[in-house]
Amino acid sequence: MHGASRSDSNYEATKETRMGDTDSIFTLYAEPIPRTLKSIDMKAFQLLMGCGTIDPTDPSLTVMGLVATGNPCEAEILVLELSPRTQRVAVVGRAALGDLPSFGMDLQPLFNLMGPACSSLLLSPEMLPPMIVEKLYHLYFRSRNDGWRLLVGVRTYPKDPIRRVSTELRLRMKASGPLEDRRLERDEATELASSLLKPKAVDMEWKAFILAWDGACSSALDADPSAPVMALEQFLSLYDDLQATCRLKWERRTRKSCAAGSPRPAS
Secondary structure (H helix, E strand, O other), X not given: OOOOOOOHXXXXXXXXXXXXXXXXXXXXXXXXXXXXXXXXXXXXXXEEEEEEEOOOOOOEEEEEEEEEOOOOOEEEEEEEEEOOOOEEEEEEEEEEXXXXXXXXXXXXXXXXXXXXXXXOEEEOEOOOOHHHHHHHHHHHHHOOOOEHHHHHXXXXXXXXXXXXXXXXXHHHHHOOOOOOOOEOOHHHHHHHHHHHOOHHHHHHHHHHHHHHHHHHHHHHHHHOOOOOOOOHHHHHHHHHHHHHHEOEEEEOOOOEEEEOOOOOOOO
């Protein structure tokens, strides 16, 4: 999405993906079409996938979803890249809607739009059954050339992302070069997706993420009081609309979250 501009080639499909027996089809544009946050009605946004990276200096959340068009059988595919310093929105293609339960199984052509870092905050879309969501993120992890370091951290500090991230940062500071990482094997990808999608794990990853967001904003403003940053409350206000089709429900007043359909907070 970096540096994309609208051109006639946007309307030429670069790839089509058939999904399910009803022949649902993704069509990706040759180039994303930039939009602004203000131009998007988030109340019409349906989450398909969301990946967050807990980085104390630059936390980021990339979400992909559908926005309705005038045709009830079609939707635009929208990607939002959000961090304290940068917000990008683009239409990356269109979807001819078919069998939604199988829909999530064929998002692989879009995985490379979900950010460069291996994400630990995984958002679960309500439109897909939990088993399909787990398979979706299994495929996401399998598509990457990294993930092993994240898996080791999740095993070492289960449901404790703050200690995991702090340990990882110390290791990176001491290292003379990049830390060893590798692509996950099939069973490892399944383990990581299953671990990170547990309600308590999602809750803790989310809380670590918003703490990182708030800290990154404060650091940026301390360095430059005029820095254009998206404050935490502004980000959470945006999430208020986004969470309508996400299983992670966050109540800003109580600072608690819960899975959709569950009256009990995850913490």
